[in-house]
Amino acid sequence: MMDTVQLDKTKHDRSRFDCGIVALNNYLKVMASQQAKKDNTRTFVLEDKQCPEHIIGFYTLTMTAINLPDLPGKLQKKHHSVTSGGLIARLTIDHRYKGQGFGEWLLVDALKKLLIASETIAFPIVIVDAKEGAxxxxxxxxxxxxxxxxNKLFITIADIRASIGELIY
Known part of the structure; x- marks a missing residue:
């Protein structure tokens, strides 16, 4: 059974992590803990079960402003008074673990967390800023x-609920 935990700079070896994208590596090493302490973001890591201080991959969640005119007309009408949504700000895998399904697993885990959050603090959309080629x-x-x-994509909470809601409730 895999499970994500919040990044713990005293436990997790952030300097070992290498996804091949300098900006993402640096975020994990330098910014993630600072941003969490300020309540700006939450970064979750998937630990290697054999060596829990090794990070297989991570994602960062926060909220973001929604620009309604960027959404399809049907969603603009439905959510005309909405100003924010969930954001998967980062999601990446260490190069040593690529091609093993961990990216998909982290995405589903992030969507589950956002779906659960939306039951408490309502927001209709999840946005992701995909890296080049992703x-x-x-x-x-x-x-x-x-x-x-x-490279900026969205999915509705209703679609997330329909596709993975049964995994949660």
């Missing part, structure tokens, strides 16, 4: 690109 990964799981930004 948009296809998110589209396979039901995300749709914003009109003017191929």
């Amino acid at each position: 948009a296809n990964f998110y589209e396979k799981y039901g995300f749709t690109s914003f009109k003017d930004a191929d």
Whole structure:
């Protein structure tokens, strides 16, 4: 059974982590704990069961402003008074663990956490800022690109509930 935990800089070896993208590596090493302490973001890591201080991958969650005109007309009408949504700000896997399904597992885990959060603090949409070349990964799981930004995608909480809600409730 896999489970994510919040990043713990006293336990997790952040300097060992390498996903091949300098900005993401640096975020984990330098910014993630600071941002959590300020209540700006929460970073969750998947630990290697054999060596829990090794990080298989991580994702960062927060809230973000929604620009309604960027959404399809039907969603603009339905959510005309909404100003914010959930954001998967980062999601990546250490290069040593790629190709083993951990990215998909982390995405589903992030969506479960956001779905549970939406039951307490309502928000209708989850947004992801995909890294260059990663948009296809998110589209396979039901995300749709914003009109003017191929690497910025969204999925509705209703769609998340319909696809993975039974895994939670």
